[in-house]
Amino acid sequence: MKFRIYRLSVIVFLAVMFFLSSCSNITGYSVLLWGIPEHRLQDGDIVPVYIKSNISQVYVIGLPDGSKKAEVALWKITEPQSKRKASKTAQKYAEFKHQYAHVKLDGLPIRNEPVNTAKQVYRLRKNETVKLLYKGKGQTVMVGNVPLEGDWLRVLTQDGTSGWCFSYNLQQYETDALGNITGGQIQEIQEEDTVLKDMLSKRWYPDSYTAMIRSQNIDIAKMNSSYGFDTGAGSGTVTLNMPGISESWPYNGVTKTPEDVYQYNDIPIEITVRNENFIVVRYTDESGKPQDFNMVTVEENIDELVSAEIKRRSDEIERLCANGGRFRSSNYGHLTFNEGGSFTWRGYNLLVPSLIVRNAGNEGIVSIKYFISNPLKASYDGILTFKFDRMNKELNFLYKLEENGIRLTDAGGAVFKGLSVQNPGASPLVLFFAGQ
Numbered sequence: 001m002k003f004r005i006y007r008l009s010v011i012v013f014l015a016v017m018f019f020l021s022s023c024s025n026i027t028g029y030s031v032l033l034w035g036i037p038e039h040r041l042q043d044g045d046i047v048p049v050y051i052k053s054n055i056s057q058v059y060v061i062g063l064p065d066g067s068k069k070a071e072v073a074l075w076k077i078t079e080p081q082s083k084r085k086a087s088k089t090a091q092k093y094a095e096f097k098h099q100y101a102h103v104k105l106d107g108l109p110i111r112n113e114p115v116n117t118a119k120q121v122y123r124l125r126k127n128e129t130v131k132l133l134y135k136g137k138g139q140t141v142m143v144g145n146v147p148l149e150g151d152w153l154r155v156l157t158q159d160g161t162s163g164w165c166f167s168y169n170l171q172q173y174e175t176d177a178l179g180n181i182t183g184g185q186i187q188e189i190q191e192e193d194t195v196l197k198d199m200l201s202k203r204w205y206p207d208s209y210t211a212m213i214r215s216q217n218i219d220i221a222k223m224n225s226s227y228g229f230d231t232g233a234g235s236g237t238v239t240l241n242m243p244g245i246s247e248s249w250p251y252n253g254v255t256k257t258p259e260d261v262y263q264y265n266d267i268p269i270e271i272t273v274r275n276e277n278f279i280v281v282r283y284t285d286e287s288g289k290p291q292d293f294n295m296v297t298v299e300e301n302i303d304e305l306v307s308a309e310i311k312r313r314s315d316e317i318e319r320l321c322a323n324g325g326r327f328r329s330s331n332y333g334h335l336t337f338n339e340g341g342s343f344t345w346r347g348y349n350l351l352v353p354s355l356i357v358r359n360a361g362n363e364g365i366v367s368i369k370y371f372i373s374n375p376l377k378a379s380y381d382g383i384l385t386f387k388f389d390r391m392n393k394e395l396n397f398l399y400k401l402e403e404n405g406i407r408l409t410d411a412g413g414a415v416f417k418g419l420s421v422q423n424p425g426a427s428p429l430v431l432f433f434a435g436q
Contacts, residue, residue, distance in 0.1 A: 008210045011124070016113070017323055019420050020317070021211075025050065026048045026049065026050060026062070027049050027050060027051070027052070027080050027087075028048075028049050028079075028080025028081050028082065028086070028202030029046050029047065029048055029049065029080060029081065029083045029086035030046070030049050030052065030059070030061070030077035030078045030080050030081070030086060031044065031045070031077065031078045031089050031093065032044065032046075032048055032080065032138075033071075033075070033076055033077060033078065033093070033133070033156055034075075034076045034129060034131050034156065034158075035078070035098070035177070035179060036070070036072065037177065037178050037179035038062065039063050039064075039070055039408060040177045040178070041063075041091070041177070042096040042097075042098055042175070042176075042177050043064060043097065043098060043131060044090055044093055044094070044097040044098065046083070046086050046090060047061040047062060047063075047077065047088065048061060048062040048328070049061050049062075049073070049077070049080040049362075050062065050069060050390070052074070052080070056071070057073060058071040058072060058073060058074065058075050059071070059072050059074060059077060059080075059239075061077070063435070064157065067265070068249075072396040074160075075156070075159075075160030075162075076160075078182075084092070085247065090309065091411065093133055093134055095134060095135065095256055096132040096133060096134060096135075097155075098174050098175055098176075099132040099172060099173070099174055100129055100130065100131055100174075100175060100262050101125045101129070101130050101132055101133060101155070101170035101171055101172045101173065102127055102128070102129060102170070102173070102343055103126055103127060103128045103129075103130065103169065103170060103171075104126065104169040104170065104193075104253075105126050105169055105193075105196070105235065105253050105254060105255070106124075106125055106126045106253060107124070107233075107251050107252050107253030107254070107265070108123070108124040108165065108169050108170075108252075108253045108265070109122070109123055109124070109125055109165070109252050109253065109265065109266070110122035110123075110124065110155060110157070110161065110162075110163035110164065110165045111163055111164050111165070112163055112164070113164060114136045114137065114139065114152035114164040115138055115381070116139060116141050116166070116261060116265075116266065117266065120252065121161060121163045122157060122161045122163060123223070123235065124157070124165070124253075125248030125251070126249070128158075129158060129169070130155040130156060130157055130158075130159070130165070130386055131155060131157075132153050132155055132170075132172065132369070133153070133154040133155060133156055133162070134150075134153070134154050135151050135152070135153055135154075136152045136153070136154055136164060136349075137152070137227055138152035139164050141144050141291075143255065143257045143261075143263045143270075145393050146257070146310065147201075148166070148168050148255065148257075149168060150166050150167040150168035151166070151167045152164050152166055152167070152408070153166075153167050155164055155170075156374075162352055164368045168255060169253070169255060171418075172203045177420070186271045196254060196256065196262060198276060199231065199262070199271065199273055199279060200231045200233035200234075200254070201231075201233065201234070202230040202231070202297050203229075203230060203231075203297070204230075204231070204279060204281070204295035204296065204297065205220075205226050205227065205228040205229075205295060205296060205297070205298045205302065206227055206228060206293065206294070206295065206296075207294035207295060207296045208222065209223060209296065209298055209302070210296050212299070213298070213300060213305065213314055214363055214386065215371075215420070217371040217418075217419060217420055218306065218308075218309035219419055220306050220309050220310060220313075221304055222243075223302060223305065223309075224302070224306070225302035225303050225306075226350060227241055227242055227243070228241065228242075228295065229279075229293070229295050231239075231251075232249075232250075233251060235251075235269050236250065237249070237250060237251060237252050238250070238264060238269065239250050239324055240269065240281065240283055240293075244292060245283070245291075247283070248263075249266070249267045249269075252264070252265040252266050252267070253265045253401065254271075257270075260272075262392075265305065267286040268283060268285070269281065269283055271280070272281045277296055277297045278294070278295070279294075280292050280293070280294055281293045281295055282296070313367070313368040316365075316368055316381075316382060317337070317341050317366065318370065319401065320337040320384075320401070320406070321337045321338065323340050323435065324336075324436070325338065326435070326436040327336035327405055327406050327413055327426055327435055327436065328433060328434055328436050329431060329432060329433045331350055332345025332347070332350060332351060332431045332433065333348040334346045334347055334408075335433050337366065341365055341367060342363065342364070342365055342366070343363070343364055343365070343366045343386065344363050345360055345362055345363075345364075345388075346362050346387075353408065355387065355395060355397070355412070355429070356388040356391065357391050357393075359390055360389075360391035361388050361389045361390040361391070361392050363367050363388070363389050364386060364387050364388040364389050364391075365387050366384055366385065366386050366387075367384075367385050367387070368382060368383070368384065368385065369383075369385045369388075370383045370396065370416070370419050370420065370421060371383070371419055371421070372420065372421045373417070373420050373421060373422050376398070376421060376422075376423075376424070379398075379400065380398045380399060380400050380409070381397055381400050381401055382398075382399060383398050383399070383411055383421055384396070384397050384399050385398065385430020391403050395410075395412075396410075396411040396412065397409060397410060397411055398411050398414070398421065398424055398428075404434055404435060405432060405433050405434040405435045406431070406432075406433050406435070407430060407431070407432050407433075408431040408432075408433070409424055409428050409429070409431075410428045410429040410430075410431075411428070412425075412428075413428060414424065415423030
């Protein structure tokens with residue numbers, strides 16, 4: 001038993017001695033890639049390396065005074081090598097020694113190659129700090145037909161990710177051993193681009209919505225909450241959805257050009273800000289053809305506006321159906337409005353073929369597609385569109401519900417402005433139907 005205890009003690013003693021001897025033996029020298037202010041170490045310093053722990057993902061390095069050691073993350077230093085080779089490695093990083101940068105905008109990509117279309121390995125956040133390592137030769141970055149000012153730089157992030165980033169949206173500065181930003185080469189940090197921030201924070205809709213809302217003439221065929229432009233800053237996806245166009249891309253940040261145009265990175269979209277509520281979105285399709293879309297902000301809820309307009313039209317049709325919806329004219333026949341928007345019209349022979357074609361049938365759908373201008377509202381309640389089942393052409397009539405019936409005025413010669421009738425035209429045909 002005593003022999004076993006003695007043997008175990010010897011093994012423990014030898015293990016401790018081996019560990020201590022390992023810590024005292026230098027395995028190589030490395031170049032520090034990211035400063036450690038608490039130990040007054042700066043990037044570019046060459047440090048002795050004693051131990052590498054793959055489990056803890058750290059190196060044990062020697063500190064400048066030689067009496068203490070510290071743990072550093074594996075990514076913060078280069079692979080250990082001889083002191084002579086480490087000195088040569090340090091020269092690779094000499095141009096950007098002590099040089100860091102703040103990121104100017106959200107979504108700036110780091111790529112695996114110095115090419116604007118290369119795979120993205122990291123997406124930077126605004127005001128994030130990166131270490132500048134060295135300059136590389138890469139593909140020229142273009143904004144439209146103009147080359148963007150800057151260089152491809154190899155950078156290192158605070159989680160150890162490295163790759164290539166174009167310098168245009170990096171604000172470079174220098175630090176001392178304590179990590180403080182020093183004077184001299186430091187560039188003043190650019191003031192926050194409040195115009196860009198404001199533009200990115202909003203949802204944008206076609207400018208035609210403004211006129212519809214102002215006039216209260218909502219075109220339900222054209223007003224849709226899905227139409228417009230999503231900047232992607234909040235959702236992560238840039239979306240342009242317009243009649244005939246439905247495109248989306250991952251959001252990779254925005255670059256401001258010298259012409260004060262905001263160019264989306266890696267996306268054929270650029271924005272010109274006219275004011276806080278009006279922008280022009282230029283989309284260039286695969287054929288190289290640019291298209292401009294005027295976009296505005298809308299305070300109202302689009303879906304609620306459309307729903308309210310649908311209800312208004314439905315209520316207007318229901319008014320025609322009140323008291324049975326039956327009307328009679330000695331000249332123009334019998335007209336009945338039915339719930340659901342259908343109609344029956346018999347005995348309209350005097351209107352054939354000037355308005356209604358032969359064999360048009362007696363049934364169809366009545367709807368409200370158009371509006372009347374304010375000056376006409378004193379004379380008319382609105383405008384009705386009749387579509388006979390067996391007639392291709394639609395018939396539009398201005399109408400007025402009166403105490404004893406309904407008056408229809410042919411709008412075939414009316415003057416329209418958009419969807420709104422401005423003038424009924426010269427000497428239009430007027431049909432009067434008495435209520436039954």
